[in-house]
Amino acid sequence: MFKIAEDFIAGFSSWVWDWPLLVLLIGGGIFFLIYSRFTPFFYFKHAIDVLRGKYDNEHAPGQLSHFQALSSAIAATVGMGNISGVAVAIVAGGPGAIFWMWISALIGMATKFYTCSLAVMYRSKDDKGTLLSGPMYVITKGLGTQWKPLAILFALAGLVGTLPAFTANQLTQTLVDILDWDDGYKWYIGIVLAGFASLVVMGGIKRIGIVASRLVPFMVVLYFITVITILVLQIEKIPDMFMLIFSDAFSGKAAAGGALGYLIKTGVKRAAFSNEAGIGTAPMMHGTAKTNEPIREGLVAMIGPAIDTLxxxxxxxxxxxxxxxxxxxxxxxxxxxxxxxxxVLPYGLGDIVVVIMVLVFGFSTLFSYSYYGTTCLGFLTKPKYGKYYNYLYIVSIIIAAVVKIEFAINLIDSAFAIMAIPTVISGLLLASKVNARAKIYFEKYKV
Incomplete structure (x- = not known):
């Protein structure tokens, strides 16, 4: 029975990520780029100033500061997708897949500007006055109740897409590889991971935001130092590697199957898993930022793909x-x-460094993804019931620890594809609203 489910999900993932969805993500992103006249990119420095807290207002509605919102969103994206997902992309599509990840990230910055600005524009509240956001609220409040089936589709797919299948699987695999344990230990590792994750996720969005804002700067700096060390030791090869990426991007010779179309699809899929632009998860986090200015948070959200993928x-x-x-x-x-x-690294330092980074990256992702699932369940039922998703989330960590990596990848890819459809469609239909607010914002602040 499980083998049948594996085959079905693998087939669905391959089908749904074919050209129609690529056209939606890439085509939608290009539309956002052109429709914005590239204006958001001219205000990247302003986005950094906002992130640094220059425009913070503690009395503004929301749960998280701009920095905490971005940190939490990055915590969900700068994780196993960056350490493990890049390797998956190279194995599946060859070096050229990295080029298409770059293109997808640049386009994704425009997509995030629109989708995350909309997330602040069309926020909702629960019975306690806590702000809720995400594509499902953008759809119902921005497009009207007649579009609610599209919002429900996103939330249902989100219940699966925000499961920690890939992250828990690769965290477990790392420990098994480094400690030279057999696969029988994966169950025990999964139980321990679930226990640690529960300490944070049960605390809700504020605890997630606090933990993420402390973990993210540390993990990015640590990873940067480590990989730069490797690249310095291999410095003479770096120019050739860039040439290989660019040449293979258009030949597709190293890609499985050798087809350029397959290569592009591989790069876009892995970039979507890495930075989530157009998928709809980040707007749920950015929508909780303490601000009255939707455009301000949209600019901050643009920084995510730059850090994550580029x-x-x-x-x-x-x-x-x-x-x-x-x-x-x-x-x-x-x-x-x-x-x-x-x-490259001597004296087994590779094992030590990777396990530290994987634990930090992996746990940061586990913490943030749980909030996305609770938001989706809260929309489908009532916000107060969203917290019960955490119990399913914790159990899924244990299960994900022992499944095959191919199943984990195909499951998340399938759910992400379905989530992208309502996210991008609503963004395209409401893009004019963002442009109108952006014009007012840039004139008001003269940034």
Missing amino acids: LVCTLTALAILSTGVWQSSNDNGISLTLEAFNS
């Missing part, structure tokens, strides 16, 4: 490509990244 994913890709392990190994996911680190 910086962190690129560093991971260069580390894997420069060591050559992607050509000589049969490993995939975190195992391949670990092999790349160990091939």
Whole structure:
């Protein structure tokens, strides 16, 4: 029975991520770029000032500061998708897949500007006055109740897409590889991971925001230092690696199947998993920011793909490509990244560094994703019942620890694809509302 489910999900994932969804994500992102006249990109410095707290207002509605909102969103994206997902992209599509991840990230910055601005524009409240947000609220409040089936579709897919299947799976695999344990220990690792995660996720959005704002700066700096060390040791190979990425991006020779279309699809899928632009999860977090200015939070949200894909994913890709392990190994996911680190760092430092980063990255993702699921369940039922999703979430960590990596990837890819449809459609239909607010904002603040 489980084998049938695996085959069905694998087939659905392959079908749904074919050209129609690629056209929606890439085409929608290009529309946002052109429709905005690239204006948001000219205010990147202003976005940094907002992130630094220059415009913070403690009395504004919301639960999280701009920094906490971005940290929590990045905590969900700068995680296993950056360490493990990049390896998956290279194995599946070759070095050229990284180029298409870059293109997807640049387009995704425009998508996040629109979707996260809308998330603040069309927020809702629960019985206690706590702000709720996300594509489902954007759809029902921005487009009207006649569009509610589209909002329900997003929330239902979100219950699956926000499960920690990939993260818990790769966290467990890392510990098994490093400690040289057999697969029988995965159950025990899953139970321990679930226990640690429950200490944070049961505390709700404010506790998640506090923990994420402390973890994210640390994990990005640590990862940056480690990978830069590897690249310095391999410095003579870096120019060739960039040339390989660019040349392979259009030839597709190293891609499985050798097709350029497959290569593009692989890059876009992995970028979507990495930075979630257009998927709809980040708007749920950014929508809780303490602000009365939707455009301000939209600008902050743009920073996410830049950090996540253009910086962190690129560093991971260069580390894997420069060591050559992607050509000589049969490993995939975190195992391949670990092999790349160990091939350069001496005295087993690769194991130590990777396990620290994987634990920090992985737990930060586990903490943030739980909030997305509770928001989706709260929309489908009542906000006060959303917290019960956490119990399903904790149990799923244990199950995810023992499933195959292919199943985890296909499950999340399938759910993400379905979530993207309502997110991008609502963004396109309400884009004019964002432009109108943006014009007022930029004139008002003369930034």
